[in-house]
Amino acid sequence: MPVDKAPPQVLFLPLGTPEEGTSLQGWLYESLRGAILGGRLPAGSKLPSTRAMAEHYNLARGTVQAAYQQLLSEGYLQARTGSGTRVSEVLPDPTLNAGYVRRKVVAEVEGKRTAPDTPWLKRLTQIEPIFSRRTLPNGLRPFFPHRGDISAFPIDLWRKLHTQQLRSSRLTMLLDADPAGLPELREAIAGYLAIARGVQVSPERILVLGSVQQGLDICLRLLAPGDFEVWMEDPGYPGARQLMDISGVRRVDVPVDGSGLKVDEGIRLAPGARLAYVTPSRQAPLGGELSPARRLALLKWAAEQGSYIFEDDYDSEYRFIAKPIPALRSMPGTEHSVIMAGTFSKLLFPSIRLAYLVMPPHLIESFTRASALMSRHANSLAQAVLADFIHEGHFDRHVRRMRKIYAARAAAFAEAAHTHWRGLIDVPEIRAGMDIACRLQVENEQQAFDRLRAEGIDAMPLSRYCINPRGPGLVMGFAPYEERAIEEAAKAVAQALRG
Incomplete structure:
Protein backbone atom coordinates (compact mmCIF):
# COMPACT_ATOMS: atom_id res chain seq x y z
CA MET A 1 0.00 0.00 0.00
CA PRO A 2 1.24 3.51 -0.73
CA VAL A 3 2.46 5.42 2.31
CA ASP A 4 0.56 8.65 2.94
CA LYS A 5 2.77 11.70 2.97
CA ALA A 6 2.96 13.51 6.28
CA PRO A 7 1.24 16.91 6.18
CA PRO A 8 3.74 19.73 5.78
CA GLN A 9 4.89 21.62 8.83
CA VAL A 10 4.87 25.36 8.31
CA LEU A 11 7.77 27.20 9.85
CA PHE A 12 7.03 30.87 9.33
CA LEU A 13 5.47 32.83 6.49
CA PRO A 14 6.34 36.36 5.39
CA LEU A 15 3.17 38.16 6.46
CA GLY A 16 4.08 41.73 5.61
CA THR A 17 3.60 44.65 7.99
CA PRO A 18 0.38 45.77 9.69
CA GLU A 19 -1.43 48.68 8.09
CA GLU A 20 -1.78 51.83 10.15
CA GLY A 21 -4.80 51.68 12.44
CA THR A 22 -5.04 47.86 12.28
CA SER A 23 -4.72 45.92 15.53
CA LEU A 24 -2.00 43.29 15.71
CA GLN A 25 -4.58 40.61 16.37
CA GLY A 26 -6.62 41.66 13.34
CA TRP A 27 -3.49 41.84 11.16
CA LEU A 28 -2.38 38.34 12.16
CA TYR A 29 -5.86 36.92 11.68
CA GLU A 30 -6.30 38.41 8.19
CA SER A 31 -2.77 37.43 7.14
CA LEU A 32 -3.21 33.80 8.16
CA ARG A 33 -6.71 33.62 6.70
CA GLY A 34 -5.46 35.05 3.38
CA ALA A 35 -2.60 32.54 3.33
CA ILE A 36 -5.08 29.70 3.83
CA LEU A 37 -7.44 30.90 1.12
CA GLY A 38 -4.59 31.51 -1.31
CA GLY A 39 -3.16 28.05 -0.81
CA ARG A 40 0.11 29.23 0.78
CA LEU A 41 -1.00 27.28 3.86
CA PRO A 42 -2.29 24.01 2.36
CA ALA A 43 -4.86 21.78 4.01
CA GLY A 44 -3.43 19.71 6.87
CA SER A 45 -0.30 21.83 7.28
CA LYS A 46 0.82 22.33 10.87
CA LEU A 47 1.22 25.85 12.24
CA PRO A 48 3.90 26.88 14.76
CA SER A 49 2.89 26.93 18.41
CA THR A 50 1.50 30.18 19.78
CA ARG A 51 4.69 30.66 21.80
CA ALA A 52 6.95 30.19 18.74
CA MET A 53 4.73 32.42 16.60
CA ALA A 54 4.77 35.16 19.23
CA GLU A 55 8.56 35.04 19.55
CA HIS A 56 9.13 35.09 15.79
CA TYR A 57 6.87 38.07 15.06
CA ASN A 58 7.61 39.86 18.34
CA LEU A 59 3.98 39.68 19.47
CA ALA A 60 2.34 39.05 22.80
CA ARG A 61 1.42 35.40 23.13
CA GLY A 62 -2.15 36.42 24.01
CA THR A 63 -2.41 38.22 20.64
CA VAL A 64 -1.46 35.07 18.79
CA GLN A 65 -3.78 32.93 20.90
CA ALA A 66 -6.71 35.27 20.13
CA ALA A 67 -6.03 35.17 16.36
CA TYR A 68 -5.71 31.37 16.43
CA GLN A 69 -8.91 31.07 18.44
CA GLN A 70 -10.86 33.18 15.95
CA LEU A 71 -9.63 31.04 13.04
CA LEU A 72 -10.49 27.89 15.01
CA SER A 73 -14.00 29.10 15.78
CA GLU A 74 -14.62 29.96 12.11
CA GLY A 75 -13.40 26.57 10.91
CA TYR A 76 -10.19 27.61 9.18
CA LEU A 77 -8.05 25.79 11.72
CA GLN A 78 -8.50 22.67 13.81
CA ALA A 79 -6.68 21.66 17.00
CA ARG A 80 -6.10 18.11 18.11
CA THR A 81 -4.36 16.89 21.25
CA GLY A 82 -0.88 15.73 20.38
CA SER A 83 -1.18 16.96 16.82
CA GLY A 84 -1.02 20.71 17.27
CA THR A 85 -2.91 23.32 15.28
CA ARG A 86 -3.46 22.55 11.60
CA VAL A 87 -5.24 24.04 8.61
CA SER A 88 -8.68 22.45 8.17
CA GLU A 89 -9.05 19.90 5.41
CA VAL A 90 -12.36 21.51 4.38
CA LEU A 91 -12.98 25.22 4.75
CA PRO A 92 -16.27 26.49 6.19
CA ASP A 93 -17.52 27.80 2.83
CA PRO A 94 -16.69 25.57 -0.18
CA THR A 95 -16.16 28.63 -2.35
CA LEU A 96 -13.38 29.69 0.00
CA ASN A 97 -11.56 26.38 -0.34
CA ALA A 98 -8.01 26.98 -1.58
CA GLY A 99 -8.43 24.38 -4.29
CA TYR A 100 -11.57 26.16 -5.51
CA VAL A 101 -9.73 29.46 -5.56
CA ARG A 102 -6.89 27.97 -7.59
CA ARG A 103 -9.17 26.12 -10.01
CA LYS A 104 -11.77 28.80 -10.55
CA VAL A 105 -10.56 32.28 -9.67
CA VAL A 106 -6.93 31.88 -10.73
CA ALA A 107 -7.91 29.92 -13.85
CA GLU A 108 -10.28 32.69 -14.90
CA VAL A 109 -7.57 35.31 -14.53
CA GLU A 110 -4.95 33.21 -16.29
CA GLY A 111 -7.40 32.39 -19.05
CA LYS A 112 -7.45 36.05 -19.99
CA ARG A 113 -3.68 36.30 -20.11
CA THR A 114 -1.80 35.54 -23.32
CA ALA A 115 1.91 35.14 -24.02
CA PRO A 116 3.69 38.23 -25.34
CA ASP A 117 3.74 38.45 -29.12
CA THR A 118 7.50 38.00 -29.61
CA PRO A 119 9.29 36.29 -32.53
CA TRP A 120 10.93 33.75 -30.20
CA LEU A 121 7.63 32.70 -28.63
CA LYS A 122 5.97 32.47 -32.03
CA ARG A 123 8.68 30.16 -33.32
CA LEU A 124 8.70 28.13 -30.11
CA THR A 125 5.02 27.25 -30.48
CA GLN A 126 5.75 25.74 -33.90
CA ILE A 127 8.25 23.12 -32.74
CA GLU A 128 8.25 20.21 -30.31
CA PRO A 129 11.72 19.96 -28.71
CA ILE A 130 13.28 16.59 -29.43
CA PHE A 131 13.92 16.01 -25.72
CA SER A 132 10.63 17.28 -24.31
CA ARG A 133 8.50 15.30 -21.85
CA ARG A 134 6.16 14.29 -24.66
CA THR A 135 8.88 12.99 -26.97
CA LEU A 136 10.81 10.83 -24.50
CA PRO A 137 9.40 7.29 -24.21
CA ASN A 138 8.53 5.67 -20.91
CA GLY A 139 11.12 3.11 -19.91
CA LEU A 140 13.71 1.56 -22.21
CA ARG A 141 11.87 -0.32 -24.96
CA PRO A 142 13.59 -1.64 -28.09
CA PHE A 143 14.50 -0.08 -30.47
CA PHE A 144 14.59 3.55 -29.32
CA PRO A 145 17.68 5.29 -30.81
CA HIS A 146 20.35 7.62 -29.41
CA ARG A 147 20.83 5.72 -26.16
CA GLY A 148 23.69 3.77 -24.64
CA ASP A 149 23.67 1.06 -21.99
CA ILE A 150 23.87 2.81 -18.62
CA SER A 151 23.73 -0.55 -16.80
CA ALA A 152 27.27 -1.26 -18.04
CA PHE A 153 28.67 1.98 -16.60
CA PRO A 154 31.13 1.45 -13.68
CA ILE A 155 28.95 3.22 -11.16
CA ASP A 156 30.84 1.99 -8.08
CA LEU A 157 34.07 3.43 -9.44
CA TRP A 158 32.33 6.70 -10.29
CA ARG A 159 30.92 6.86 -6.75
CA LYS A 160 34.41 6.33 -5.32
CA LEU A 161 35.85 9.16 -7.40
CA HIS A 162 32.90 11.36 -6.46
CA THR A 163 33.48 10.67 -2.75
CA GLN A 164 37.15 11.55 -3.09
CA GLN A 165 36.20 14.97 -4.47
CA LEU A 166 33.93 15.62 -1.48
CA ARG A 167 36.65 15.34 1.16
CA SER A 168 36.80 18.23 3.61
CA SER A 169 40.18 19.23 2.20
CA ARG A 170 38.58 19.85 -1.21
CA LEU A 171 35.56 21.94 -0.25
CA THR A 172 36.63 24.64 -2.68
CA MET A 173 35.15 22.32 -5.31
CA LEU A 174 31.72 23.49 -4.12
CA LEU A 175 32.47 27.09 -5.05
CA ASP A 176 32.07 28.77 -8.44
CA ALA A 177 34.46 27.55 -11.12
CA ASP A 178 36.18 28.86 -14.23
CA PRO A 179 33.46 29.47 -16.84
CA ALA A 180 35.68 27.87 -19.49
CA GLY A 181 35.84 24.65 -17.46
CA LEU A 182 38.13 23.15 -14.85
CA PRO A 183 41.75 23.28 -16.06
CA GLU A 184 42.19 19.62 -15.08
CA LEU A 185 39.30 18.55 -17.29
CA ARG A 186 40.34 20.69 -20.25
CA GLU A 187 43.81 19.16 -19.99
CA ALA A 188 42.31 15.67 -19.89
CA ILE A 189 40.11 16.39 -22.92
CA ALA A 190 43.06 17.78 -24.88
CA GLY A 191 45.06 14.62 -24.19
CA TYR A 192 42.16 12.38 -25.16
CA LEU A 193 41.50 14.26 -28.42
CA ALA A 194 45.14 14.01 -29.47
CA ILE A 195 45.11 10.23 -29.15
CA ALA A 196 41.55 9.28 -30.10
CA ARG A 197 40.56 11.94 -32.63
CA GLY A 198 43.87 13.17 -34.03
CA VAL A 199 43.21 16.72 -32.83
CA GLN A 200 46.21 18.63 -31.47
CA VAL A 201 44.88 21.48 -29.33
CA SER A 202 45.99 23.26 -26.18
CA PRO A 203 43.67 23.08 -23.14
CA GLU A 204 43.23 26.86 -23.36
CA ARG A 205 41.32 26.39 -26.63
CA ILE A 206 38.72 24.07 -25.05
CA LEU A 207 35.42 25.31 -23.60
CA VAL A 208 33.44 22.98 -21.31
CA LEU A 209 29.65 23.30 -21.53
CA GLY A 210 26.54 21.45 -20.46
CA SER A 211 25.70 20.12 -23.93
CA VAL A 212 26.48 20.33 -27.62
CA GLN A 213 23.10 22.05 -27.98
CA GLN A 214 24.37 24.86 -25.77
CA GLY A 215 27.49 25.18 -27.89
CA LEU A 216 25.50 25.40 -31.11
CA ASP A 217 23.18 27.94 -29.51
CA ILE A 218 26.14 30.18 -28.70
CA CYS A 219 27.44 29.77 -32.26
CA LEU A 220 24.15 30.86 -33.74
CA ARG A 221 23.91 33.85 -31.40
CA LEU A 222 27.46 35.08 -31.94
CA LEU A 223 28.32 34.05 -35.50
CA ALA A 224 25.01 34.09 -37.38
CA PRO A 225 22.63 36.55 -35.69
CA GLY A 226 19.56 37.86 -37.46
CA ASP A 227 18.80 36.36 -40.86
CA PHE A 228 22.22 35.01 -41.84
CA GLU A 229 22.17 31.75 -43.80
CA VAL A 230 23.23 28.50 -42.11
CA TRP A 231 23.72 25.12 -43.78
CA MET A 232 21.87 22.21 -42.19
CA GLU A 233 22.16 18.55 -43.20
CA ASP A 234 19.02 16.99 -44.69
CA PRO A 235 18.31 14.52 -43.22
CA GLY A 236 19.98 15.71 -40.06
CA TYR A 237 19.85 15.93 -36.30
CA PRO A 238 16.45 17.46 -35.34
CA GLY A 239 17.82 19.21 -32.26
CA ALA A 240 20.21 21.27 -34.37
CA ARG A 241 17.50 22.13 -36.89
CA GLN A 242 15.15 23.24 -34.11
CA LEU A 243 17.79 25.52 -32.62
CA MET A 244 18.26 27.15 -35.99
CA ASP A 245 14.52 27.62 -36.38
CA ILE A 246 14.10 29.18 -32.96
CA SER A 247 17.11 31.48 -33.42
CA GLY A 248 15.63 33.02 -36.57
CA VAL A 249 18.51 32.29 -38.95
CA ARG A 250 17.78 31.38 -42.56
CA ARG A 251 18.23 27.63 -42.50
CA VAL A 252 19.41 26.15 -45.79
CA ASP A 253 18.72 22.42 -46.03
CA VAL A 254 21.59 20.76 -47.88
CA PRO A 255 21.00 17.19 -49.07
CA VAL A 256 23.01 14.24 -47.78
CA ASP A 257 23.90 10.97 -49.52
CA GLY A 258 26.14 8.01 -48.73
CA SER A 259 29.22 10.24 -48.87
CA GLY A 260 27.83 12.82 -46.46
CA LEU A 261 26.90 16.44 -47.04
CA LYS A 262 26.67 17.46 -50.69
CA VAL A 263 29.00 20.43 -50.42
CA ASP A 264 28.51 21.48 -54.04
CA GLU A 265 24.76 21.73 -53.41
CA GLY A 266 25.36 23.84 -50.32
CA ILE A 267 27.52 26.22 -52.34
CA ARG A 268 24.86 26.38 -55.05
CA LEU A 269 22.03 27.04 -52.58
CA ALA A 270 23.81 29.45 -50.23
CA PRO A 271 27.42 30.28 -51.16
CA GLY A 272 27.66 33.05 -48.56
CA ALA A 273 26.31 31.09 -45.58
CA ARG A 274 27.89 32.13 -42.29
CA LEU A 275 27.90 28.66 -40.67
CA ALA A 276 27.64 24.99 -41.70
CA TYR A 277 26.47 22.31 -39.27
CA VAL A 278 27.90 18.88 -40.15
CA THR A 279 28.35 15.42 -38.62
CA PRO A 280 31.30 14.29 -40.77
CA SER A 281 32.56 11.25 -38.82
CA ARG A 282 29.17 9.53 -38.63
CA GLN A 283 26.34 11.37 -40.32
CA ALA A 284 23.23 11.71 -38.16
CA PRO A 285 21.07 9.75 -38.86
CA LEU A 286 22.24 7.93 -42.02
CA GLY A 287 25.58 6.83 -40.56
CA GLY A 288 27.95 7.52 -43.47
CA GLU A 289 31.24 9.44 -43.37
CA LEU A 290 31.98 12.67 -45.19
CA SER A 291 34.23 11.64 -48.09
CA PRO A 292 37.79 13.00 -48.31
CA ALA A 293 36.94 15.01 -51.45
CA ARG A 294 33.95 16.65 -49.76
CA ARG A 295 35.97 17.37 -46.62
CA LEU A 296 38.46 19.30 -48.70
CA ALA A 297 35.70 21.10 -50.60
CA LEU A 298 33.97 22.07 -47.34
CA LEU A 299 37.19 23.44 -45.83
CA LYS A 300 38.01 25.32 -49.05
CA TRP A 301 34.56 26.93 -49.06
CA ALA A 302 34.86 28.00 -45.41
CA ALA A 303 38.32 29.48 -45.98
CA GLU A 304 37.26 31.44 -49.07
CA GLN A 305 34.04 32.77 -47.55
CA GLY A 306 35.38 33.43 -44.03
CA SER A 307 32.64 31.08 -42.77
CA TYR A 308 32.65 28.58 -39.92
CA ILE A 309 32.03 24.83 -39.71
CA PHE A 310 30.36 23.38 -36.63
CA GLU A 311 31.61 19.77 -36.43
CA ASP A 312 29.33 17.66 -34.22
CA ASP A 313 31.54 14.68 -33.33
CA TYR A 314 28.84 13.03 -31.26
CA ASP A 315 29.60 9.26 -31.13
CA SER A 316 32.41 8.53 -33.56
CA GLU A 317 34.35 6.55 -30.91
CA TYR A 318 31.96 3.64 -31.39
CA ARG A 319 33.29 2.38 -34.71
CA PHE A 320 33.29 -1.40 -35.20
CA ILE A 321 35.04 -2.25 -38.48
CA ALA A 322 38.15 -0.11 -38.00
CA LYS A 323 39.67 2.52 -35.78
CA PRO A 324 37.71 5.80 -35.49
CA ILE A 325 38.48 8.04 -38.45
CA PRO A 326 40.20 11.36 -37.61
CA ALA A 327 38.01 14.33 -36.88
CA LEU A 328 37.56 17.06 -39.47
CA ARG A 329 39.26 19.43 -37.01
CA SER A 330 42.43 17.27 -37.21
CA MET A 331 43.06 18.27 -40.84
CA PRO A 332 45.61 21.01 -41.63
CA GLY A 333 44.26 24.52 -41.93
CA THR A 334 41.15 23.97 -39.78
CA GLU A 335 42.27 25.80 -36.63
CA HIS A 336 40.54 29.06 -37.54
CA SER A 337 37.40 27.79 -39.28
CA VAL A 338 36.24 24.59 -37.53
CA ILE A 339 34.45 24.54 -34.17
CA MET A 340 34.50 20.93 -32.99
CA ALA A 341 31.89 19.73 -30.49
CA GLY A 342 31.91 16.54 -28.46
CA THR A 343 29.76 15.16 -25.65
CA PHE A 344 30.21 12.79 -22.73
CA SER A 345 26.46 12.19 -22.52
CA LYS A 346 26.75 9.61 -25.32
CA LEU A 347 29.96 8.01 -24.09
CA LEU A 348 29.12 7.79 -20.37
CA PHE A 349 25.53 8.55 -19.36
CA PRO A 350 22.99 11.21 -20.44
CA SER A 351 22.56 13.01 -17.13
CA ILE A 352 26.25 13.89 -16.80
CA ARG A 353 25.44 16.92 -19.01
CA LEU A 354 29.03 17.69 -19.93
CA ALA A 355 30.26 18.55 -23.41
CA TYR A 356 33.03 20.60 -24.95
CA LEU A 357 33.94 22.84 -27.86
CA VAL A 358 37.36 23.03 -29.50
CA MET A 359 37.54 26.69 -30.43
CA PRO A 360 39.42 28.81 -32.96
CA PRO A 361 41.87 30.98 -30.97
CA HIS A 362 40.16 34.24 -31.91
CA LEU A 363 36.75 33.05 -30.61
CA ILE A 364 37.56 31.39 -27.28
CA GLU A 365 37.32 34.59 -25.24
CA SER A 366 33.96 35.72 -26.65
CA PHE A 367 32.47 32.23 -26.39
CA THR A 368 33.66 31.90 -22.78
CA ARG A 369 32.10 35.26 -21.95
CA ALA A 370 28.83 34.19 -23.53
CA SER A 371 28.84 30.90 -21.65
CA ALA A 372 29.56 32.68 -18.37
CA LEU A 373 26.69 35.08 -18.99
CA MET A 374 24.20 32.36 -19.96
CA SER A 375 25.01 29.59 -17.47
CA ARG A 376 27.98 30.66 -15.28
CA HIS A 377 29.74 27.31 -15.68
CA ALA A 378 29.10 23.61 -16.04
CA ASN A 379 28.82 21.49 -12.88
CA SER A 380 32.31 21.75 -11.38
CA LEU A 381 31.97 18.66 -9.17
CA ALA A 382 31.04 16.48 -12.16
CA GLN A 383 33.92 18.06 -14.10
CA ALA A 384 36.41 17.13 -11.37
CA VAL A 385 35.18 13.55 -11.20
CA LEU A 386 35.33 13.22 -14.98
CA ALA A 387 38.87 14.64 -15.04
CA ASP A 388 39.99 11.92 -12.62
CA PHE A 389 38.06 9.32 -14.62
CA ILE A 390 39.98 10.26 -17.76
CA HIS A 391 43.42 10.81 -16.18
CA GLU A 392 43.36 7.45 -14.39
CA GLY A 393 42.58 5.57 -17.60
CA HIS A 394 39.02 4.55 -16.70
CA PHE A 395 37.47 6.49 -19.58
CA ASP A 396 39.56 4.78 -22.23
Missing part, protein backbone atom coordinates in the same frame (compact mmCIF):
# COMPACT_ATOMS: atom_id res chain seq x y z
CA ARG A 397 38.87 1.34 -20.74
CA HIS A 398 35.14 2.06 -20.57
CA VAL A 399 34.95 3.21 -24.20
CA ARG A 400 36.90 0.19 -25.43
CA ARG A 401 34.67 -2.15 -23.41
CA MET A 402 31.47 -0.52 -24.67
CA ARG A 403 32.74 -0.62 -28.25
CA LYS A 404 32.99 -4.42 -27.98
CA ILE A 405 29.55 -4.72 -26.36
CA TYR A 406 27.89 -2.50 -28.96
CA ALA A 407 29.62 -4.32 -31.81
CA ALA A 408 28.20 -7.62 -30.56
CA ARG A 409 24.74 -6.10 -30.26
CA ALA A 410 24.99 -4.54 -33.71
CA ALA A 411 25.80 -8.00 -35.08
CA ALA A 412 22.85 -9.50 -33.18
CA PHE A 413 20.57 -6.76 -34.52
CA ALA A 414 21.72 -7.38 -38.10
CA GLU A 415 21.26 -11.14 -37.72
CA ALA A 416 17.78 -10.74 -36.23
CA ALA A 417 16.82 -8.38 -39.06
CA HIS A 418 18.06 -10.85 -41.66
CA THR A 419 16.07 -13.66 -40.01
CA HIS A 420 12.78 -11.92 -39.29
CA TRP A 421 12.45 -8.76 -41.43
CA ARG A 422 12.80 -9.93 -45.00
CA GLY A 423 10.43 -7.96 -47.17
CA LEU A 424 9.70 -5.58 -44.27
CA ILE A 425 12.82 -3.64 -43.26
CA ASP A 426 16.12 -3.31 -45.06
CA VAL A 427 19.02 -2.86 -42.59
CA PRO A 428 22.31 -1.59 -44.08
CA GLU A 429 25.73 -2.61 -42.81
CA ILE A 430 26.26 -1.30 -39.29
CA ARG A 431 29.79 0.11 -39.09
CA ALA A 432 29.54 2.46 -36.10
CA GLY A 433 27.33 4.15 -33.52
CA MET A 434 24.42 3.13 -31.35
CA ASP A 435 21.63 3.18 -33.93
CA ILE A 436 21.02 2.70 -37.63
CA ALA A 437 18.72 4.24 -40.27
CA CYS A 438 16.70 1.45 -41.90
CA ARG A 439 14.58 1.51 -45.05
CA LEU A 440 10.98 0.42 -44.63
CA GLN A 441 9.74 -1.81 -47.42
CA VAL A 442 6.14 -0.95 -46.62
CA GLU A 443 4.53 2.13 -48.08
CA ASN A 444 3.10 3.93 -45.05
CA GLU A 445 5.76 5.02 -42.55
CA GLN A 446 3.34 6.48 -39.99
CA GLN A 447 1.15 3.39 -40.05
CA ALA A 448 4.18 1.17 -39.50
CA PHE A 449 5.34 3.40 -36.64
CA ASP A 450 1.90 3.27 -34.97
CA ARG A 451 1.78 -0.53 -35.25
CA LEU A 452 5.19 -0.86 -33.66
CA ARG A 453 4.27 1.43 -30.76
CA ALA A 454 1.13 -0.61 -30.15
CA GLU A 455 3.30 -3.76 -30.02
CA GLY A 456 5.66 -2.21 -27.45
CA ILE A 457 8.41 -1.21 -29.89
CA ASP A 458 9.95 2.27 -29.90
CA ALA A 459 11.73 3.60 -32.96
CA MET A 460 11.94 6.98 -34.66
CA PRO A 461 10.41 7.64 -38.08
CA LEU A 462 13.07 8.74 -40.55
CA SER A 463 10.77 11.55 -41.69
CA ARG A 464 11.39 13.36 -38.38
CA TYR A 465 14.99 13.93 -39.49
CA CYS A 466 14.08 15.09 -42.99
CA ILE A 467 12.81 18.22 -44.65
CA ASN A 468 12.65 16.73 -48.15
CA PRO A 469 11.08 13.24 -48.35
CA ARG A 470 13.41 10.25 -48.74
CA GLY A 471 10.95 7.37 -48.64
CA PRO A 472 9.70 5.48 -45.57
CA GLY A 473 12.26 4.53 -42.95
CA LEU A 474 12.99 4.07 -39.26
CA VAL A 475 15.93 5.03 -37.07
CA MET A 476 16.42 2.09 -34.70
CA GLY A 477 18.77 1.73 -31.74
CA PHE A 478 20.48 -1.46 -30.60
CA ALA A 479 23.12 -0.38 -28.05
CA PRO A 480 21.18 -0.67 -24.74
CA TYR A 481 19.58 -4.04 -25.50
CA GLU A 482 21.06 -7.46 -24.82
CA GLU A 483 21.12 -10.04 -27.60
CA ARG A 484 18.15 -12.02 -26.26
CA ALA A 485 16.04 -8.86 -25.97
CA ILE A 486 16.99 -7.90 -29.53
CA GLU A 487 15.87 -11.30 -30.84
CA GLU A 488 12.52 -11.17 -29.04
CA ALA A 489 11.87 -7.57 -30.08
CA ALA A 490 12.73 -8.41 -33.70
CA LYS A 491 10.00 -11.05 -33.67
CA ALA A 492 7.56 -8.48 -32.27
CA VAL A 493 8.49 -6.07 -35.07
CA ALA A 494 7.80 -8.69 -37.71
CA GLN A 495 4.47 -9.59 -36.13
CA ALA A 496 3.42 -5.95 -35.93
CA LEU A 497 4.30 -5.11 -39.53
CA ARG A 498 2.83 -8.25 -41.01
CA GLY A 499 -0.39 -7.63 -39.12
